Amino acid sequence: MRKKKTAEEFAPGEFILDELKERGWTQEDLAAILGRHPSVVSSVISGRVGVTPDTAKGLGSAFGTSAQLWLNLEAAYRLSLRSECDPSVARRAAIYAKAPIRDMVRRNWIEDSRDVDVLERRLLDFLGIKSLSEEPMKTAARQPTSYATRTPAQIAWLSRAKHLAAATQAAPFTKAGLKRGLEHLRALLPHAEEVRRVPRILAEAGIRFLIVEPLPRTRIDGACFWLNSRSPVVALSMRFDRIDWFWFTLMHEILGHIQRGTSGGSGNVSLDLDLVTERPRVDDTRPQSERTADQLAADFLIPKAELDSFVARVGPFYSKLRIEAFAARMQVHPGIAVGQLHYRGEVPYTHNREMLVRIRGVITPSALTDGWGCGLPANLS
Helix, strand or coil, X not given: CCCCCCHHHCCHHHHHHHHHHHHCCCHHHHHHHHCCCHHHHHHHHHXXXXXXXXXXXXXXXXXXXXXXXXXXXXXXXXXXXXXXXXXXXXXHHHHHHHCCHHHHHHCCCCCCCCCHHHHHHHHHHHHCCCXXXXXXXXXXXXXXXXXXXXXXXXXXXXXXXXXXXXXXXXXXXXXXXXXXHHHHHHCCCCCHHHHHHXXXXXXXXXXXXEEECCCCCCCEEEEEEEEECCEEEXXXXXXXXXXXXXXXXXXHHHHHHHXXXXXXXXXXXXXXXXXXXXXXXXXXXXXXXXXXXXXHHHHHHCCHHHHHHHHHHHCCCCCHHHHHHHHHHHCCCHHHHHHHHHHCCCCCXXXXXXXXXXXXXXXXXXXXXXXXXXXXXXXXX
16 A cells, blocks of 8 residues: 555645546646646646746646645655655754854854764864764853853864964063062063063963954953963954053953962863943942952053042043053053053043054064954964
């Protein structure tokens, strides 16, 4: 016995034949009614040609039905010829849900492949996991609502930073080395061009430093993690090309997460998003460790007591000359002073922006950098 077929498994042509039989028409009669060549009608009935919108309109008019009925019959029949699910499509969808594959391929982080097995293996190797159900990296993350949830793009950025960090060189980390390094960094603050020396000073202090251009919509400013107990890493995104952003973010990572040890040790990551906001935080729900890191970074650049005194004496009349004089006395670049005044709401963000000089073009030639056209090999590590 033949297995019974559902209605969806019948070609539209079989329903057309039923209508012709009901009316006593031949295929040639239908061709004449539709104004089509008999061969066209024959092809539709045999299933060699599908029912197009124009054909559906003609059949609806001829048989007194809607055109949509014939389009639905055609769609149902064509779907019945396909398997319920294409496993390769489902697997590829799972891969794309795990990471921003297209962005990663464009950045040369992984090599694309039409073979889903190969693509999955490359992604798993990149993320350092054994299956798509495994979480790639634990994060001691900084976010207003959830400190553990990371987007696939953020995890991909962190993974790339981890690969590149393994390819950088630095002396073994010691507290004494960090103390010397901080003294050397402090001496660089007055002059923007001196940031080029930051990578070497950090390497001598035992800190691996690198720059990775952010992926779209990740909002990442920086991250700190440890490759092992003697190898801390600071990765910056240079999301904003400004001297105030650079120094504040760098010192947040060094003072807040390396010196105070809040990154959690080997295997954990402190990830900073939206570190430099455009207005003072009204309801700061971040962990106390993050707020402390902010204050340590700000105080390293300009001691709070000094800034409070300047605001009390000068505000709200912050002329360029007064800001430059204050910055000179604090031995920092004027852009650093302006950045702190912006953050505290003392100076509108639209004012004195010419002091926020760009430094990405100064720092990237001396640091291991991935992005802005400086693509690095996928297997650099």
